[in-house]
Amino acid sequence: MADNQVIMKGNEAMAEAAIRSGCRLFSGYPITPQTEILEYMAWRMPEVGGTIVQTEDELCGIYMLFGASAAGARTLSTSAGPGYSLFQEGISYLVGSDLPAVLVDVTRIGNALGDISQSQGDYELVTKGNGHGDTMVPVFTPNSVQEIVDDTVMAYDMSEKYKHPVILLYDAAIGQMMEGVTLPDMHEHDINKYDWSVKGIKKGEHGRKITNVSYFCEDMYVGYEKYLRDKYAQITENEQRWESIGVEDAEVVTIAYGISSRVCKEAVLHAREQGIKLGLIRPKMVVPFPVKAFDEIGPNCKGLMVVEMSIKGQMVNDVALASRCKYPIYGYLTSYEVPESDKVIEIAKDILAGNAKEVF
Amino acid sequence: MADKIFTAPEMLRMSDPTGFCPGCGHGTAGRLQFEVLDEMGLLEDSITVYDVACDSLYMWAIDTDCVGVAHGRAIAAACGVKRTRPNNPVCAYVGDGATYSIGIQHTIWAAARNENITVIVINNGVFGMTGGQMAPTTLLGQKTITTPAGRSREMNGQPLDVVKLFTGMDIAYLARGSLDSVASINKTKKYIRKAFEKQMNGEGLSFVEILSPCPTNWGLSPQDSLKRIREVVEDVYPLGEFIERGVK
Structure with a gap:
């Protein structure tokens, strides 16, 4: 397994771990201190036949991810501070539509533009924010390059288990440091793995509708209240780490x-x-x-x-x-x-x- | 016994009412999309992306795969669907408010990247679902709830014309049709067919804007609404094919 043991920067290790988890669509926008993920994806994603789009903004980043996730792909979009603020609407839509996705906030310092140095000022944004409505999104907080990799692998599985977005939150120091790391083996994800993803229908099948899950619950929001509360209770019980x-x-x-x-x-x-x-x-x-x-x-x-x-x-x-x-x-x-x-x-x-x- | 002269496409089952107002153009425009897909044998494979506006009411009338996203984000999401499933016909069926204001960056960049999707935009000159406020396409002088004295260039800016916006864009196809008459509807259907053909040939973005009536918010009867499109709207937004790759 010597090939899997390397010295890598946190952000680049994140990108490689996503690729090895089967992520085949990255859509995102440059912002320090997370840009290494986008840069790494720019050369690495084509090697594995995936799609990398440097989008016009973070909104396109998260909605292109939304479409790809709806179509069954493992996806990634990443940002930092001011850019992460722009994810909020999309996160709420991912939650409301029961879509898996992995997102990253590499925290930089300050309100407004702030600066590019490390800080932990996005805690409330990432843990309590996540757009409008009753959103609660699992958040990993790795403290080493190895943990970034391990958490990325877990985040993809968790996001599909609960059909819910999952976030990695780490500060610039963790994203920028280089450490020895053991990478996981390559995992190919089958976009047809789940029946719920849009793929076109066969004769006699009914069309899938990926939209607010509440529309399909018994008595709409009466059923949705129980559905979402149960999901959050399961996450709270099972995933404390x-x-x-x-x-x-x-x-x-x-x-x-x-x-x-x-x-x-x-x-x-x-x-x-x-x-x-x-x-x-x-x-x-x-x-x-x-x-x-x-x-x-x-x-x-x-x-x-x-x-x-x-x-x-x-x-x-x-x-x-x-x-x-x-x-x-x-x-x-x-x-x-x-x-x-x-x-x-x-x-x-x-x-x-x-x-x-x-x-x- | 009367002869059956009209059959709706199989997947347009209308299992639930659409909720469209009487005289609304969506009923015709969406049907054209589904007729074309049906005739091309693409209906089952098709994936349509809606956003939040009257267009989204189609989600409950169609029986094919579809995706619903936030206001103005349908084009971005459609790009994600298509890039994951390049063999499926993918269409963003959207309104003018979303496409030319809140989501205009995605419209322009889908064109700049020549994304291989089909976009059908309903241009009715108002925000229909929220009650008829000014849209980017509202004509100068046109009265809406948020332009009670008529749209003025000074107060509200000028209307956005996608044909001018896409000038110089190297996309596969750009056309503007209308629903004001049977002849216009038939022509619009040809545009939509060409749009999907270009997508299936992998030529890139195919974009069809459709001038469509909104009698409820225009305060006109369905017949007068069509007349207004013919006599007023088409003067500002001319019909035709404006960009077609490979054709001079």
Whole structure:
């Protein structure tokens, strides 16, 4: 399997993992820091006989993807921050039409144009946004190049299992870093695998209609309410994914995803060398939020610390709800600066000394 | 016993009412699409993409595969369907509001990329489904709910003419037909047939705009609506074939 072991940039590994998952249509628009996916697809997709379209905008990107998904293809569109905002309408349509798709937001910093450096300011957009209506879309939060690859493979399977879009959310640091990675083997996807996709009908068959699923539910929105609530309940029950380190005996538990979680992992190690019992809950998916992870917190816990590159502290509310407000919640909130492990330990010390200010 | 003189295409089963108003042009325009596909033996293989407007009411009257997307996004989605299933005839059947305003970037870029799909645009000069507001095609001086004093160039900008918009575009086919008379309807059907032939030959974008009546929102009877198309609308939007690859 030596051929599958390579050193790759996160964004390029994402593109290759999508190809190897059977993705044969990519439609997207350039925006830093995700453009490497588009660039990689530009030469790689033709090699496997797929379609790559640099679209006129992100709206065309997501609706071309919508059409291809309706026709049975595995698809991908990716963007970042300002461009990802333009996906919102299409995501709602994918959800409302029961269509699988994989989307990526490589988060950049800031409101408006912001800038191209890393940040984690799109958390609420990606986890709570997703267009109009009652949308809830599974979100993977890989923290390494290998995890980008593994999550991409899982995302395609998950999106077809639930007939629902699935998102990868990672910050620019994860997308731009190069690491060793083991790639999956090539998987060919059959566009006729599912009966629901449009493909033309045979004599005597009825035409398929890919549109609002609610139209086909019993009593329309009465039936749809149950259908969608059940789907979301299944996703919430089945798909909580997280990594815990030292949570059972921790006095302070950090909660972080993406690049921040790598810093926290180092902080846990160093803090324990200093005799401070620090723990980490790292959501591998933030939708559904890993509520079950918080049951593992032991009786020593004096507080939770959200470590997040967000001015508001966008994950704080999810942490408060998941922990059912049983513990005081503190924050190490930055914006463009990647958090530092020493500072994590310093804040943990302040929490234990009663000198830290709660954020929730 | 009367002789049967008209049969609707097999897949246009009208299993549900379309919801079109009396005198609406959609009933004729969509039928032409399905008659052509039927005559070409393509009906079962066809995939039609609708968006959000009166055109989408067809989803409930036809029995072929179809896809419904957001207002203005049908052309983009049709490109995705076609690129996944290049052997199926794919048609975006859409309105003028979506095609020339909210989704105009997809219209222009489908032409620039010469996407191998057929686009049928119903030009009735208003946003029909939402109650007759100004559309990009509304004529100067035409009164609508949002141009109560008549459309003015200063306030509302000038009407968009797809023939001018596509000038210089290297697409397979561009024609404009009308539903104002039997002769016009027959001619429009020929345009639609040519459009699908070009798609099946892989020549690229084939685009047929159809001048169509909206008696409800025009405040005219169905007969007077046809008269208006003939006497007023066709002066601004002339009929004919404007682009045909390989033909000078």
